[in-house]
Amino acid sequence: MATTPPPAKATVHGGIGQSIARKEDQRFIRGKGNYIDDVNLPGMLFLDIARSPYAHAKITAIHKEKALATPGVLAVITGADLAAAKLAWMPTLMSDTQMVLPTDEVMFQGQEVAAVVAVDRYAAADGAAAIEVDYEPLPVVLDPFRALEPGAPVLRTDKGKKDNHIWHWEVGDKAGTEAALKACATVVKEKIYIPRIHVSSIETCGCVAQVDAMGKLTVWMTTQAPHAIRTVFALVSGLPEQQIRIISPDIGGGFGGKVPVYPGYVITVVAALTTGKPVKWIEDRTENLTSDSFARDYHIEIELGADKAGKLTALRVKTLADHGYTDAAANPSKFPAGLFHIITGSYPFAKAFVEVDAAYTNKPPGGIAYRCSFRVTEAVFAIERIVDSMAHKLAIDPAELRLKNFIPPEAFPYSSALGWTYDSGNYAGALRKAMEIIDYAGLRKEQAAKRAKGELMGLGISSFTEIVGAGPSKTFDILGIKMFDSAEIRIHPTGKVIARFGTKSQGQGHETTYGQILAEELGIPVENINIEEGDTDTAPYGLGTYASRSTPTAGAAAAIACRKIREKAAKIAAHLLEVAPDDIEWKDYKFQVKGVPEKSKTMADVAFAAYTNHPAGMEAGLEAVDYYDPPNMTYPFGSYICVVDVDKETGQVKIRRFVAVDDCGNIINPMIVDGQIHGGLTMGLGPALLEEIQYDAQGNSRAPSFLEYLLPTAVETPKWETAKTVTPSPHHPLGAKGVGESATVGAPAAIVNAIVDALQPYGVTHIDIPVSAYKVWQAIHAKDPR
Amino acid sequence: MAIDAVTAKSSVPSSFSRTVHLTVNGVARESTVENRLLLVHYLREHLRLTGTHIGCDTSHCGACTVLVDGKTVKSCTMLTVMADGKQVTTVEGLETAGKLHPVQEGFTKEHGLQCGFCTPGMMMASVALLAKNPHPTEDEIRRGISGNLCRCTGYVNIVKAIQYAAANAPPPAAGTGGA
Numbered sequence: 001m002a003t004t005p006p007p008a009k010a011t012v013h014g015g016i017g018q019s020i021a022r023k024e025d026q027r028f029i030r031g032k033g034n035y036i037d038d039v040n041l042p043g044m045l046f047l048d049i050a051r052s053p054y055a056h057a058k059i060t061a062i063h064k065e066k067a068l069a070t071p072g073v074l075a076v077i078t079g080a081d082l083a084a085a086k087l088a089w090m091p092t093l094m095s096d097t098q099m100v101l102p103t104d105e106v107m108f109q110g111q112e113v114a115a116v117v118a119v120d121r122y123a124a125a126d127g128a129a130a131i132e133v134d135y136e137p138l139p140v141v142l143d144p145f146r147a148l149e150p151g152a153p154v155l156r157t158d159k160g161k162k163d164n165h166i167w168h169w170e171v172g173d174k175a176g177t178e179a180a181l182k183a184c185a186t187v188v189k190e191k192i193y194i195p196r197i198h199v200s201s202i203e204t205c206g207c208v209a210q211v212d213a214m215g216k217l218t219v220w221m222t223t224q225a226p227h228a229i230r231t232v233f234a235l236v237s238g239l240p241e242q243q244i245r246i247i248s249p250d251i252g253g254g255f256g257g258k259v260p261v262y263p264g265y266v267i268t269v270v271a272a273l274t275t276g277k278p279v280k281w282i283e284d285r286t287e288n289l290t291s292d293s294f295a296r297d298y299h300i301e302i303e304l305g306a307d308k309a310g311k312l313t314a315l316r317v318k319t320l321a322d323h324g325y326t327d328a329a330a331n332p333s334k335f336p337a338g339l340f341h342i343i344t345g346s347y348p349f350a351k352a353f354v355e356v357d358a359a360y361t362n363k364p365p366g367g368i369a370y371r372c373s374f375r376v377t378e379a380v381f382a383i384e385r386i387v388d389s390m391a392h393k394l395a396i397d398p399a400e401l402r403l404k405n406f407i408p409p410e411a412f413p414y415s416s417a418l419g420w421t422y423d424s425g426n427y428a429g430a431l432r433k434a435m436e437i438i439d440y441a442g443l444r445k446e447q448a449a450k451r452a453k454g455e456l457m458g459l460g461i462s463s464f465t466e467i468v469g470a471g472p473s474k475t476f477d478i479l480g481i482k483m484f485d486s487a488e489i490r491i492h493p494t495g496k497v498i499a500r501f502g503t504k505s506q507g508q509g510h511e512t513t514y515g516q517i518l519a520e521e522l523g524i525p526v527e528n529i530n531i532e533e534g535d536t537d538t539a540p541y542g543l544g545t546y547a548s549r550s551t552p553t554a555g556a557a558a559a560i561a562c563r564k565i566r567e568k569a570a571k572i573a574a575h576l577l578e579v580a581p582d583d584i585e586w587k588d589y590k591f592q593v594k595g596v597p598e599k600s601k602t603m604a605d606v607a608f609a610a611y612t613n614h615p616a617g618m619e620a621g622l623e624a625v626d627y628y629d630p631p632n633m634t635y636p637f638g639s640y641i642c643v644v645d646v647d648k649e650t651g652q653v654k655i656r657r658f659v660a661v662d663d664c665g666n667i668i669n670p671m672i673v674d675g676q677i678h679g680g681l682t683m684g685l686g687p688a689l690l691e692e693i694q695y696d697a698q699g700n701s702r703a704p705s706f707l708e709y710l711l712p713t714a715v716e717t718p719k720w721e722t723a724k725t726v727t728p729s730p731h732h733p734l735g736a737k738g739v740g741e742s743a744t745v746g747a748p749a750a751i752v753n754a755i756v757d758a759l760q761p762y763g764v765t766h767i768d769i770p771v772s773a774y775k776v777w778q779a780i781h782a783k784d785p786r
Numbered sequence: 787m788a789i790d791a792v793t794a795k796s797s798v799p800s801s802f803s804r805t806v807h808l809t810v811n812g813v814a815r816e817s818t819v820e821n822r823l824l825l826v827h828y829l830r831e832h833l834r835l836t837g838t839h840i841g842c843d844t845s846h847c848g849a850c851t852v853l854v855d856g857k858t859v860k861s862c863t864m865l866t867v868m869a870d871g872k873q874v875t876t877v878e879g880l881e882t883a884g885k886l887h888p889v890q891e892g893f894t895k896e897h898g899l900q901c902g903f904c905t906p907g908m909m910m911a912s913v914a915l916l917a918k919n920p921h922p923t924e925d926e927i928r929r930g931i932s933g934n935l936c937r938c939t940g941y942v943n944i945v946k947a948i949q950y951a952a953a954n955a956p957p958p959a960a961g962t963g964g965a
Binding site: 021026027028029030035038122201250254285508509672674677678679681682683706707711717719 | 877904934941942944
């Protein structure tokens with residue numbers, strides 16, 4: 001051991017790339033989280049809601065008497081009460097209108113009808129049960145296709161509508177795509193229904209509203225977007241915005257389900273304003289499943305054309321979206337179908353055309369609340385399914401067809417036929433890595449041997465392209481509010497940090513990962529950095545956490561705010577080191593005199609000087625704020641491969657292996673990224689195999705509890721295998737891309753492709769999700785009716 | 787909308803209430819509760835032990851899992867009066883003398899939690915599983931926690947957390963024997 005070891009690379013504890021344990025865990029593992037139902041105020045009342053048993057009915061009378069006579073009940077609130085204050089209706093984020101409480105008609109089973117305020121939650125529930133409502137049932141419209149037929153009962157007569165059509169939206173070259181499809185040697189077409197599902201975070205929604213002696217309204221609520229909610233509340237209620245404080249406490253899972261403004265929140269605020277007491281409302285699981293925002297419900301027709309050489313050339317998609325009785329999706333305002341037009345996926349189509357029509361039905365509103373990146377899940381499922389259909393039709397291996405057609409790495413930045421500019425990608429790199437990990441060639445051999453024996457085994461690939469980080473403000477806004485996000489950082493005299501953000505973690509681990517960005521950029525150990533989010537009185541304005549946007553937007557804001565701090569800090573360091581500012585460089589997490597590394601100052605040294613010994617003419621203090629408006633979206637991608645064994649006799653599908661290769665650019669905390677992927681994959685598995693909300697002919701929900709709405713348990717969930725490739729985003733200051741939803745977006749197609757692949761001996765081209773054993777059995781027996 | 791906010795206390799007749807004696811996390815409690823009061827509401831609202839959560843009301847999600855006389859119980863479907871005379875352990879009872887339980891340690895070391903909402907129930911199920919089977923296989927772990935739903939983690943790291951706890955459990959105290 002004669003050689004001297006090379007000097008250790010400078011590190012900072014908790015910097016970027018380190019799998020440190022999460023800071024927030026310390027309260028959660030002790031049962032000391034502060035979730036909405038843990039908020040407890042002196043004199044707090046409880047609110048419960050009576051709901052409609054009918055999917056469509058006229059209300060002829062609401063009888064409050066028995067409820068008011070119930071012990072402990074203080075008040076009953078109806079639509080008539082709200083109408084007096086012009087609050088019976090509220091706008092949705094898509095500029096439609098939604099009832100807070102009905103005055104004349106209910107539009108779906110589970111809709112809020114009247115609210116009861118009482119001294120405790122049991123009395124409130126007693127009161128809600130004692131509300132008596134006279135209904136006259138009306139014809140129910142459930143199928144969106146029939147809803148658009150002439151003569152269908154018109155649901156939104158309140159808007160002067162003459163039919164149930166909400167909007168038509170299209171993008172791409174219609175005539176060019178038609179001509180291109182005609183010229184194709186092979187065209188495959190599939191009808192794909194992506195059913196209604198529900199995100200079912202384990203914590204339901206709720207809020208606590210309080211009005212203080214100065215008339216200031218504070219609302220603790222389960223929201224992923226507290227600042228936007230404050231502005232919406234101000235606009236709807238007429239209260240001055242500074243008199244509204246929204247606090248989003250710890251959130252027990254959001255996944256998009258906690259973005260919308262639900263009627264319960266508004267009613268609770270009204271109850272607090274009118275009683276003068278704090279009021280709490282917590283929904284139960286049935287209320288959550290039957291009335292909160294749903295996701296998907298897309299009826300997709302997709303056509304894919306290829307030339308003689310197997311080159312994919314044209315794509316045409318026609319979709320009918322079932323929005324329930326109002327369009328209350330939480331999309332960016334200019335995108336009624338979200339980012340569905342990412343549907344050209346990982347392939348360089350010359351021609352593509354997408355059109356979507358939306359219809360009203362007697363179902364609850366919503367649209368995108370399920371870890372979907374604004375309808376990207378629908379897009380990826382459709383394109384990755386139809387690419388497999390093409391492979392089967394051409395008798396080419398699905399991996400080979402993809403490798404032959406991917407947008408090549410040198411084509412980035414790549415402009416898609418439907419108007420997106422993909423920032424970066426290496427699709428073949430991710431697929432080849434996944435094939436190697438799972439031993440794709442070996443599995444194909446095994447499959448051939450099994451097929452010869454009549455056994456069913458399948459391999460499914462999904463090579464998805466995500467689009468996240470909304471977004472560039474020229475195109476992305478919600479009700480006009482641009483979709484930037486923010487970070488505000490203050491360094492205290494002792495070199496400790498408080499930083500606040502416009503986003504809001506619901507389990508993503510922001511207290512840790514944002515701290516890591518700051519540690520890396522400021523050279524301050526992560527344990528000296530506190531991160532806060534969710535209080536609109538203290539945090540800078542931001543649009544919140546959903547659609548995998550936190551790292552792409554607020555994460556970038558954090559890096560840039562740190563760099564603003566470093567600019568000022570360098571001047572202070574120069575002052576302390578008695579050199580010119582130009583002689584200072586930021587290196588190894590310190591300010592050093594260029595060429596004289598032993599002459600240096602840490603950020604903590606500089607911070608102390610910023611309050612005690614700053615240069616003449618300079619403001620005291622060391623802080624910065626940044627509102628980051630991204631120049632482009634980020635485009636994470638990956639390739640997933642699933643292996644299934646199918647029991648021919650029962651139709652039971654067993655996932656044997658699932659390998660997920662993700663590329664989300666540079667990674668801040670690998671442990672947390674893997675956790676996001678594990679969870680996302682499981683939220684891809686659920687809808688692929690188990691989850692669905694169906695309605696019977698009267699519009700009764702067939703999935704009002706977890707008895708019917710099946711979430712994957714540890715038993716159904718396979719042992720996910722993950723790996724990465726790293727293609728940094730060229731425009732994000734950290735080269736990061738966002739990862740929260742990639743796996744949910746990518747997984748379903750891999751699973752269904754594997755099942756359809758296993759069923760090739762029966763000529764099966766598609767099975768709609770959720771793929772139950774019965775559906776598989778039916779598919780087998782349609783061709784093999786033994 | 788004039789609302790008469792009378793200070794009506796819950797006017798439940800005393801014939802619908804009774805006094806229960808139970809031990810929660812080692813502390814003896816005597817409480818008069820409504821007969822219909824769910825154990826989870828007693829823990830959360832009477833004792834302010836808010837670590838036990840409510841996720842579904844129908845015993846499916848397991849967020850409300852506590853131990854009653856050492857066995858896992860979904861406290862959203864047990865009445866407080868049914869726990870009369872019994873020992874109840876909640877997540878707040880896992881840490882002893884400032885030392886985390888190996889299951890708590892495992893959950894943070896292996897990233898077995900994200901939003902943290904299912905975590906207390908999941909950890910209580912894990913504690914009960916390891917008490918019965920100190921060295922479970924992965925399959926036994928997955929079956930052992932299948933009454934607890936997690937929407938964030940995909941279970942991979944929860945399994946690892948329980949394996950960590952199994953590997954790092956303190957040896958049985960001297961004199962308690964090996965059986």
